[in-house]
């Protein structure tokens with residue numbers, strides 16, 4: 308894969324492709340809606356800049372300085388085997404993310420197909436909600452579409468056609484950007500739409516609780532793909548003279564813009580068409596088809612939009628699966644049963660088919676007993692990843708680099724400034740601990 312990043316812009320776009328995905332277009336809007344609007348948006352932006360930036364820079368740097376993926380990087384940089392457990396926690400978290408991410412990727416593929424067949428034409432808010440609820444009851448359909456997502460991702464890694472995907476996403480991602488902007492502008496002018504923007508941009512600080520702060524931080528880590536070593540891999544592909552700081556800032560700005568644009572489309576629709584902001588995980592899927600009803604050739608634009616959403620999801624799943632595949636290849640290298648790339652891809656695909664199937668069975672109630680403390684596996688994993696695993700992973704990585712990587716390793720890197728070190732050693736870890744603990748007392 309290393310050969311596929313031939314240029315600095317290539318690394319930036321690949322990292323942005325990993326980051327921009329369902330987190331921004333699906334998770335972000337519904338979490339804003341569940342957590343009261345503007346105040347949550349503000350917290351999300353603060354967390355992304357204050358904690359996200361040093362953490363993104365840090366992961367890039369760990370990769371760039373060690374030249375290794377998450378499996379070997381921590382050991383290499385600190386010169387000690389003691390840190391191998393961090394690689395393991397990283398890979399477990401990545402597996403957890405994929406176990407529900409493919410389910411939602413499946414929703415995108417299904418909605419693209421449905422839109423293409425004209426299924427949403429003429430549907431109002433109530434019908435669109437019912438349509439989604441009916442889909443949520445179709446266990447087999449949901450499993451099949453999740454598997455389609457897994458197979459497509461596996462195929463990209465199997466045939467090593469990342470270069471092709473990268474080239475494709477270089478064309479498609481700017482198109483997604485332009486369409487999002489056009490839709491956001493369109494939504495400003497629909498009757499009642501401004502209420503949505505008011506909801507989004509007028510923070511109501513009484514809505515902030517310790518849980519809301521934790522969710523904003525977790526969501527910012529999720530959308531930035533930070534805290535699980537996924538970005539370490541990209542750091543390893545950076546040319547020597549690539550500036551880590553500016554690459555990180557550019558990536559974060561792109562993610563923030565896409566997230567905010569997605570919300571600027573969804574919330575005007577919520578208020579104008581009579582949805583509830585706190586609709587939950589189906590929010591994007593029920594509002595978007597309605598958005599297109601009033602646009603030119605609704606069927607074609609809606610299909611095309613869900614197709615772009617699939618591409619955004621796939622560039623993220625490719626990066627997630629690659630972390631696990633590389634991990635298995637490297638981890639098995641010195642054992643009696645080394646697994647080559649193809650075998651690792653197959654193994655990860657199989658594991659993901661099993662876990663995603665279990666998640667769907669638990670979610671649709673087909674296997675009603677498959678619950679953790681009364682919650683289905685989809686909710687449990689979705690919550691655990693952003694509110695526990697990613698903050699704790701980020702805490703681990705910042706403490707590790709701040710305190711346990713000899714400073715000499717950073718020499719020659721302009722990033723090792725005092726501010727950066729203070730952030731990594733003190734501010735970020737303390738903030739994560741305070742936000743985390745505050746949520747439980």
Ligand code: TRP
Nearest residue numbers: 326328329330331529530532537
């Ligand atoms: N950031 C991606 C999104 O917003 C999801 C993602 C890709 C991710 N790679 C990751 C999340 C690694 C956590 C860790 O859709």
